[in-house]
Amino acid sequence: MIALPSQAQFKFGIKGGANFSIPPKNIKASGYTGWFVGPTARATIPVVGLGLEADVLYSQTGVRINDTDITRNSIEIPVLLRYDLTIPGVRLLFVPFIAVGPQFGFTIGDTQQLWKDIKTGEIISKYEFEKTNFGLNIGMGATIAKRVQIHANYNIDLGKTGNYTTISDVANGIMEKKDSKQNVWQISLAYIF
Numbered sequence: 001m002i003a004l005p006s007q008a009q010f011k012f013g014i015k016g017g018a019n020f021s022i023p024p025k026n027i028k029a030s031g032y033t034g035w036f037v038g039p040t041a042r043a044t045i046p047v048v049g050l051g052l053e054a055d056v057l058y059s060q061t062g063v064r065i066n067d068t069d070i071t072r073n074s075i076e077i078p079v080l081l082r083y084d085l086t087i088p089g090v091r092l093l094f095v096p097f098i099a100v101g102p103q104f105g106f107t108i109g110d111t112q113q114l115w116k117d118i119k120t121g122e123i124i125s126k127y128e129f130e131k132t133n134f135g136l137n138i139g140m141g142a143t144i145a146k147r148v149q150i151h152a153n154y155n156i157d158l159g160k161t162g163n164y165t166t167i168s169d170v171a172n173g174i175m176e177k178k179d180s181k182q183n184v185w186q187i188s189l190a191y192i193f
Helices: none
Strands: 009-021 032-044 050-055 057-065 068-084 094-108 112-116 123-129 132-144 148-157 162-169 174-180 184-192
Touching (some): 068 112, 068 123, 132 184
Antiparallel strands (some): 009 184, 032 057, 050 068, 112 123, 148 184
């Protein structure tokens, strides 16, 4: 990695794609489809095929609880170690790669959804996203004609995404709080300048 700056080829581009949030297992919820977009940068050592890719993405993920979509808007910063699998004879047209690395997320805007009793107006449950999160990305893809990159990625939440609080005993006002983790499948398309 110390030799990377001296021999590396630096490239920049724009990336966008879809997020497919997997519902947390410990609460009654369903999946959510969102999107992301932002700049991408790549540095690769040509002969070795090893390099780094870093993005700064505006992202929407979420969860669906009680027929309500709860959206998390965030800035996500994945930093991936990439290995390009150069295949002689087709490397100018098609270069597959594998990638792995951490992702740092920062929630922006609203972080919670409240549900209130229709008669009393009292809060009966709420879901709240964490302000920051940390995950691990594992993915694979291909660069086509040195300009277009397609990438499938799985983001594993290593902390917690949020927590769900609900009244478990209405008569006594006892609240039950559950932490939730939410992993995300991602499919992206990037154009490299």
